[in-house]
Amino acid sequence: MKYEPVIGMEVHVELKTKTKMFCGCENGFGLEKEPNIHICPVCTGQPGTLPVANIEAIKKVIQVAQALNCKIPEFSKFDRKNYFYPDLPKGYQISQYDKPLSESGFLEINGSKIRITRIHLEEDTGKLIHPVKNSVISNGVHPSGADYSLVDYNRAGVPLMELVTEPDIHSALEAKKFCQELQLILRYLDVSGADMEKGQMRCEVNISLSQDGKLGTKVEIKNLNSFRAVERGIDYEIKRQGEALESGEKIIQETRGWDDVKQITVSQRTKEEAHDYRYFPEPDLPPLHSAEVLKEILALPELPQERRKRFGEEYKLPADDIDVLVIKKEMGDYFECVVSELKSWAEVSEPKIEAEKLIKLTANYLITEIQKLLSQSNEVFQNLKITPENFAEFIKLTAQGVVSSSGAQMVLKEMLETGADPTHIIEERQLAQLSDETELEQTIAEVISQNQGPVEDFKKGKEKALQFLIGKIMAATKGRANPQIAEEILKKRLQ
Ligand SMILES: [Zn+2]
Incomplete structure (x- = not known):
C-alpha cells in the first residue's frame, strides 16, 4: 500500500x-x-x-x-x-x-x-434536546410553530x-x-x-x-x-x-x-x-x-490478558473458547466454579474419567448449548437458573454416559427452565440410557428373532444390516439404549 x-x-x-x-x-x-x-x-x-x-x-x-x-x-x-x-x-x-x-x-x-x-x-x-416543531413533549404539547431547545443537566x-x-x-x-x-x-x-x-x-x-x-x-x-x-x-x-x-x-x-x-x-x-x-x-x-x-488502592483484580494466559495454562482450551470465557466474564467465573467441582470428583471417579475431558465438555456445553438455549429464550447469562453444582452434576452424568447426547439436550433444556437438578430430571423423565447388559439382552434377543432377514445379511458380511438392527433396538427402547453397548452385545450374539 x-x-x-x-x-x-x-x-x-x-x-x-x-x-x-x-x-x-x-x-x-x-x-x-x-x-x-x-x-x-x-x-x-x-x-x-x-x-x-x-x-x-x-x-x-x-x-x-x-x-x-x-x-x-x-x-x-x-x-x-x-x-x-x-x-x-x-x-x-x-x-x-x-x-x-x-x-x-x-x-x-x-x-x-x-x-x-x-x-x-x-x-x-449536560444534554441539549431540540424538539421538532409541532411535536408533543413529555410535559405537554409543544406550542405550534415555536422553535427552542431544552436542556437537561442530569x-x-x-x-x-x-x-x-x-x-x-x-x-x-x-x-x-x-x-x-x-x-x-x-x-x-x-x-x-x-x-x-x-x-x-x-x-x-x-x-x-x-x-x-x-x-x-x-x-x-x-x-x-x-x-x-x-x-x-x-x-x-x-x-x-x-x-x-x-x-x-x-x-x-x-x-x-x-x-x-x-x-x-x-x-x-x-x-x-x-x-x-x-x-x-x-x-x-x-x-x-x-x-x-x-x-x-488495593491490588488490581485479574485483568483480561492475565486471564487469557491463565486459562490457557490451567485448562488447555482452544484460543477461541478462551476468548469467549474472557470476554463474557460472568461465564468465565461460572466455568471456573463448575470445573473446581469436577476436578475433585475426577480424582475419585470410578471408572476413571480424566479431568481434562470434563473441562472440555464443560466449555463445550457452556459456549455452544447454553448460549444457544439462552438466546432462544431471550435470556442473559446473568439470569441463569442452573447452579454451578448442578451443572457439574450434569457434566458428570453426560461423561459417564448415563444420558445419551440427545437425552442430555433435553435435560439441559429443562434445567435452564426450572433450575432443577439433573439426576431428578433424568429419573422423572426416564431419560437414563440403558447400559445394563441383562436389561438389554432381552430386547436384543427379541429384535434378532423378529428380523431374521437382516441377521442373515449381516452374517453374509453386509455391515449395513448391523446399523439397521441397532436402529430397531433403539426404537424398541424408545431411544434409551446405549448404542455402543447394544452394538457390542449384538455382535457377540451374531458371531
Ligand atoms: Zn449537583
Whole structure:
C-alpha cells in the first residue's frame, strides 16, 4: 500500500460512582427518565458554590492507569477549560491540562504496544434536546410553530475519564480491537459500564496518511458510537483521504462527524474555527496528591490478558473458547466454579474419567448449548437458573454416559427452565440410557428373532444390516439404549 494510516485515539469514559464529580448529586449517567432530577447549585453553576473533588472517581482513574502501565505523577491538578455553550452551565468545564492524573502507559494489542499519552479526569456536560416543531413533549404539547431547545443537566458533572493514545494504530481493525480490549479492562476493574450505545464510552479518532515516512495532515472523526462505527469510520476515512491525495488534492485539517445512516464522514469544522479554551488552574480545588491516593488502592483484580494466559495454562482450551470465557466474564467465573467441582470428583471417579475431558465438555456445553438455549429464550447469562453444582452434576452424568447426547439436550433444556437438578430430571423423565447388559439382552434377543432377514445379511458380511438392527433396538427402547453397548452385545450374539 502506498499510504500508511496513522491513527490515534481519544476515549471518554463515564465512571461508575455513587455521586457526581464535584457535588453530592446522584450519578445517573444522564440516563434518567426525567430531566433535571439529579441537579444542585454546584452542577448547575450557581454563583458562590464551590466544587469538592470526588475521591472515588480519582481512585478509579488511578486503577485504570495502573492497569494500562501508566506513570502516576506525585502531583496533579484541575484546570478550567473555557467555552460558552448551554450544556455547560458554569461557562467552563473543570478538566486537567498540564498535570494529568497519569501519563505514558501502553496497552498491548496482538503483540504490538499502543502507547498511552495520558489519562485524566474531567466532568461531563449536560444534554441539549431540540424538539421538532409541532411535536408533543413529555410535559405537554409543544406550542405550534415555536422553535427552542431544552436542556437537561442530569449528566452535567458526571465524572468523565479521558484517555489519549499516541498515533500507534495502523488499521481500522486494530483501532476496534483497542477499543474492545479497553472496554473489557474497564469492566474487569468495574470502573464503568463502558456501554458505547449508552454513551458511557465515546471514541474519537485522529487519522492521517503517511507516505514514505512523511506524516500527512490530521483529520479528527467524532460521533463513533459503536465498535462497528469505529471500524467503518476509519476505513471510510482511509479511502477518502487516499483518493483525495491520488487526485492531487490537499487534506484539510478538520473535524469530521461519522454519519451512521449514510456510512460517510461529514465535515463539521475546520482548524480556523477551533476553540481557544484559555485553560487556567481551577482556583477552587487544591492540587491532588496522587501518591497519597495510590496508597489506599488495593491490588488490581485479574485483568483480561492475565486471564487469557491463565486459562490457557490451567485448562488447555482452544484460543477461541478462551476468548469467549474472557470476554463474557460472568461465564468465565461460572466455568471456573463448575470445573473446581469436577476436578475433585475426577480424582475419585470410578471408572476413571480424566479431568481434562470434563473441562472440555464443560466449555463445550457452556459456549455452544447454553448460549444457544439462552438466546432462544431471550435470556442473559446473568439470569441463569442452573447452579454451578448442578451443572457439574450434569457434566458428570453426560461423561459417564448415563444420558445419551440427545437425552442430555433435553435435560439441559429443562434445567435452564426450572433450575432443577439433573439426576431428578433424568429419573422423572426416564431419560437414563440403558447400559445394563441383562436389561438389554432381552430386547436384543427379541429384535434378532423378529428380523431374521437382516441377521442373515449381516452374517453374509453386509455391515449395513448391523446399523439397521441397532436402529430397531433403539426404537424398541424408545431411544434409551446405549448404542455402543447394544452394538457390542449384538455382535457377540451374531458371531
Ligand atoms: Zn449537583
